[in-house]
Amino acid sequence: MFFAQKYGYLHKNFSFAIRRVSCVTLHSMAAPAVITLPVPKYTKLFINGEFVDSVSGRTFETLDPRTGDAITSVAEATKEDVDEAVKAARKAFDHGPWPRMPGSERARILNKYADLVEQHLEELARLETLDNGKPLAACRAGDIPSCVKALRYYAGYADKIHGLTLKMSGEYQGYTLQEPIGVVGQIIPWNYPLSMFFYKISPALACGCTVVIKPAEQTPLTALYAAQLGKEAGIPAGVLNVLSGFGETAGAAISSHMGIDKIAFTGSTEVGRRIMEAAAKSNLKPVMLELGGKSPLIVMDDADVEEAVNLAHRAAYSNMGQICCAGTRIFVQEGIHDEFVKKAVERARQQVLGDPFMPGVQQGPQVDKAQFDKILKYIELGKREQANLLIGGKCWGDKGFYVEPTIFSDVQDNMKIAQDEIFGPVMSILKFKTVEEVIERGNKTIYGLAAGIVTKNINVANRLSRSLRAGVIWINCYLVTDMDAPFGGYKMSGIGRERSLCGLESYMQVKSVICPVYESPWL
Numbered sequence: 457m458f459f460a461q462k463y464g465y466l467h468k469n470f471s472f473a474i475r476r477v478s479c480v481t482l483h484s485m486a487a488p489a490v491i492t493l494p495v496p497k498y499t500k501l502f503i504n505g506e507f508v509d510s511v512s513g514r515t516f517e518t519l520d521p522r523t524g525d526a527i528t529s530v531a532e533a534t535k536e537d538v539d540e541a542v543k544a545a546r547k548a549f550d551h552g553p554w555p556r557m558p559g560s561e562r563a564r565i566l567n568k569y570a571d572l573v574e575q576h577l578e579e580l581a582r583l584e585t586l587d588n589g590k591p592l593a594a595c596r597a598g599d600i601p602s603c604v605k606a607l608r609y610y611a612g613y614a615d616k617i618h619g620l621t622l623k624m625s626g627e628y629q630g631y632t633l634q635e636p637i638g639v640v641g642q643i644i645p646w647n648y649p650l651s652m653f654f655y656k657i658s659p660a661l662a663c664g665c666t667v668v669i670k671p672a673e674q675t676p677l678t679a680l681y682a683a684q685l686g687k688e689a690g691i692p693a694g695v696l697n698v699l700s701g702f703g704e705t706a707g708a709a710i711s712s713h714m715g716i717d718k719i720a721f722t723g724s725t726e727v728g729r730r731i732m733e734a735a736a737k738s739n740l741k742p743v744m745l746e747l748g749g750k751s752p753l754i755v756m757d758d759a760d761v762e763e764a765v766n767l768a769h770r771a772a773y774s775n776m777g778q779i780c781c782a783g784t785r786i787f788v789q790e791g792i793h794d795e796f797v798k799k800a801v802e803r804a805r806q807q808v809l810g811d812p813f814m815p816g817v818q819q820g821p822q823v824d825k826a827q828f829d830k831i832l833k834y835i836e837l838g839k840r841e842q843a844n845l846l847i848g849g850k851c852w853g854d855k856g857f858y859v860e861p862t863i864f865s866d867v868q869d870n871m872k873i874a875q876d877e878i879f880g881p882v883m884s885i886l887k888f889k890t891v892e893e894v895i896e897r898g899n900k901t902i903y904g905l906a907a908g909i910v911t912k913n914i915n916v917a918n919r920l921s922r923s924l925r926a927g928v929i930w931i932n933c934y935l936v937t938d939m940d941a942p943f944g945g946y947k948m949s950g951i952g953r954e955r956s957l958c959g960l961e962s963y964m965q966v967k968s969v970i971c972p973v974y975e976s977p978w979l
């Protein structure tokens with residue numbers, strides 16, 4: 457049966473992949489390898505250390521973005537399942553060993569978890585490619601290793617959580633305790649399914665919190681697999697609960713739950729606002745929101761045009777443009793503008809689209825039909841707004857959710873394509889004259905997640921870095937992230953910072969303990 461499926465895939469889809477790739481790219485492809493599709497093993501909810509069916513018995517299909525066909529059905533969590541998961545997480549936090557064990561013991565378990573993810577890298581990478589559509593090479597080299605790094609980074613902090621000693625005025629002294637905040641609800645998106653899972657759970661688990669996490673409905677498979685690895689690593693029952701399900705039901709139940717002490721969310725600004733409202737209307741739980749972006753990449757006249765084009769290409773098209781901090785407003789100074797535009801088009805023409813399991817493929821499909829339709833709608837809007845469509849602008853192939861890498865030039869600040877987050881392979885090029893002008897225009901969106909600068913002039917780089925209102929500034933690089941670098945947004949790109957010590961601290965609260973130095977004047 458399995459062989460028949462595999463053969464069927466090779467027979468039916470493999471030739472399709474090659475045909476589509478070869479007709480679009482100027483690059484020659486590596487010799488095709490045999491593609492073996494992974495078979496999902498874990499498709500139920502993970503509550504209190506066990507895989508269980510949903511209370512309602514409902515399931516939903518997760519789809520293969522290469523074809524739009526169902527991969528498998530997974531259990532669909534609703535409010536009742538969220539209640540069960542919170543009950544388990546509450547018990548594990550209030551009475552269980554996890555928050556009470558020495559930090560070194562939590563570190564040992566998290567390091568073991570990292571080892572297990574590393575040992576299962578290939579399976580996880582394949583599952584991620586199948587569920588999300590991102591190139592397998594990127595999963596192998598980027599996504600899955602970043603999960604291992606997150607676990608090890610925060611394992612390193614678990615036994616180094618310290619408070620302060622307080623030298624108070626008067627005859628009193630004190631100290632602070634950094635305590636885990638409690639049961640944490642985490643809601644994650646589909647663009648980096650497993651990386652987001654580990655970026656969220658690692659700091660929370662390291663400091664002793666317990667977790668109820670919901671992966672996006674488009675990409676539940678790797679998170680459920682990771683739940684099993686956490687169990688094997690020795691994470692006690694109830695500490696980590698993973699619920700596949702939809703936003704309006706399971707996600708909303710998490711955000712409004714009275715038994716959850718904090719919410720961490722990554723996704724759209726619109727949903728972030730809803731989550732904050734739900735948190736405010738329930739138990740005023742704090743929220744950490746990592747939201748949308750429309751990041752500028754500013755290319756000055758003194759830049760090497762070829763290098764700047766390569767940088768802009770990666771900034772706009774990596775992960776099929778499905779990155780919150782993608783550089784999508786490319787501001788190019790007038791002296792090199794025309795040459796830049798010409799070279800950017802040439803570069804986009806070389807992009808290798810195709811089946812993400814194929815070696816050498818740089819761009820796979822968008823995650824689903826809804827995103828695919830949204831991107832094409834924005835491209836139509838750009839044309840209507842009189843931006844100049846230079847390349848792309850269409851879907852690609854005859855099935856699945858592929859969109860050609862697209863470039864608009866002559867884009868004006870007030871156009872929708874320069875203001876809204878498209879979340880697809882669409883680059884807008886805008887011309888500017890002076891540094892003052894580009895500071896003002898670069899900041900002219902509701903977002904403030906990231907910004908990039910390409911220049912050889914250190915003074916210009918410094919001035920722009922301080923003037924751009926964004927949570928991360930990349931100078932002569934782009935999309936360079938690290939566990940050690942705080943990440944989060946200004947303005948409507950979010951609240952709070954993840955990664956680094958900031959990420960750990962966001963899952964803790966500070967308690968002041970005060971006592972008299974000598975005898976108590978109160979007794």
Ligand code: ADP
Pocket residue numbers: 643644645646670671672673701702703704706707708711722723724725727728730731
């Ligand atoms: P995108 O628009 O990129 O799909 P979303 O912000 O819609 O991103 O989704 C990100 C995550 O938020 C997903 O896990 C989704 O299920 C969840 N979500 C969507 N709507 C809600 C909601 N009303 N309440 C809580 N979570 C939600």
